[in-house]
Amino acid sequence: MIRLEALTKIYPSAHGGAASVDRVSFEVGAGETCVLLGPSGCGKTTTLRMINRLVAPTSGKVFINGRDTSAADPVELRRTIGYVIQQIGLFPNMTVAENIGVVPRLLNWDRARMRHRAEELLAMLALEPAEFLDRYPNELSGGQAQRVGVARALAADPPVLLMDEPFGAVDPVNREVIQDEFLRMQKALRKTVLFVSHDIDEAVKMADRIAIFRAGRLEQYAAPDELLGRPANDFVAGFVGSDRTLKRLRRIAVDEVMRAVGPAEATPPVGAHTIGPNDDLRRVATLFLEHGVDTLHCVDAEGRVVGVVTRAAVASRLAATGDGAAARTARP
């Protein structure tokens, strides 16, 4: 668990002593992914780097698992926090295996264990270990390099992961693929993740919580559903975009809005499209619009009808924004 308390950074060179990060407080629960979102220069990177003390806060505190990080030795602290920098930063003089082994080596793991760990991580990130372990960074594509960057941050299994636009330098298609891989991995690993992005779609997709920044200030801190459903002010509303309702659909699962029914109570008309309980509402909305229907039947993996989704149910779910409604949100 990470807690920021009135965290502030004023760079000495800043004219007029303007704060780059201004009294930011929020808390990220253990195993949660928090996305720091906002326009360029709003203080996302600075906030992230105050957590592993690459930037010394001007004032305010950071607690990790209740421990004040200013009391820790920064070098030791950083070995327990995975960090993916904005520029990827793989060491060109080291192979992929050596890059992944940097922190394990600092922790005096033996060779066999480091090698094994590198293989395991590459496989987890969909890179064939035999093919990539002994490559140098200049022999990787941008997307491959970013995967290795993530693997390197995960190497020593740190409980906390800081990622600064880790998927920035890949094309949209590959970006979706890496995001999906990361979500799958995160589901198993349950790291506490702080993830910087300036892409609202990425944030909505990845985040349990979104912290939206403007000029060093935290404008809103909320779950994606609430942020999209009830933007705190005009800036947030403008940033999330006028299609925010469409964006919300991604994170609401069918089984949240369906009325459960037994197979005996309802049978879908022959040839009608059906949905699964874990589909998100984008698919439901698409089918509503495409086929002009008001009702869809939800079937389980065996093809048995388990519920019914109506337009009215979707509308009332969208109207009910807030803590209760966001209790369970869809994952792709």
Next chain:
Amino acid sequence: MTTVAGGRQASPHSMLPYAVLAGIALAIVWVLVASGLWTDILRYRKDVIYLTKQHLVLVAASGSAAIVTGVALGIWLSRPAMARYAEATIQAVNMATSIPTLGKLALMMTLLGIGPLPAIVGLWIATLLPIVRNTYEGLRAVPGHLVDAAQGMGMSPRAILRRVELPNALFVIFAGIRTAMAVNVGTAPIAFLIGGGGLGELIFTGIDLQEYGMMLAGAIPTALLAVAVDFLFGQAQYWLVPRGVNPLRNI
């Protein structure tokens, strides 16, 4: 696997200049033998052996001292604490580099007298400068975000220098060392002029006496030494600089 294959492919490239040189050398030897100069040269065999040893001591002592001190000085200047003085120091180094080596040797002679010691010190200084400059520039050219990433992962400043900064600057540092050693080997014969001994003795005396055999008896081993030293450091550069940051191995 690719390492070995890449290495084997690239090697002949770096060997090519040496093959050309060997061809030229053979032609020269043929001319010497045909003209009868060869027998003149062979008369100085004993001197050549004795003076070559002296010469090697001059080169090895001044060269190794220059590499150790030059790299150390370059590293020191590149540290953040030195940032305020580093640029000015490097400017001074650049200016000092432009003083001809003969001038430096003469300066050493006025300070330290004659003999091998002032010669070694003079050669050391002449050799030092390119190494300092390249070490400093090479380290400064290492992208800041690499150091940043290393720091962020909990590397100590020492580990960052040893495992990130130096390996990434090594190619440029080696380029400096090769230049420096070419200067060193090239000017070592002049050491004779301030009593440093070495093969310069045969060359300069041969010139004075218009004894071409004697002159060549000094000049040929000097040339061979220059080629050998460059070959040695060329190979070291090729094999010691990690493949990921070695332009010679990334063709």
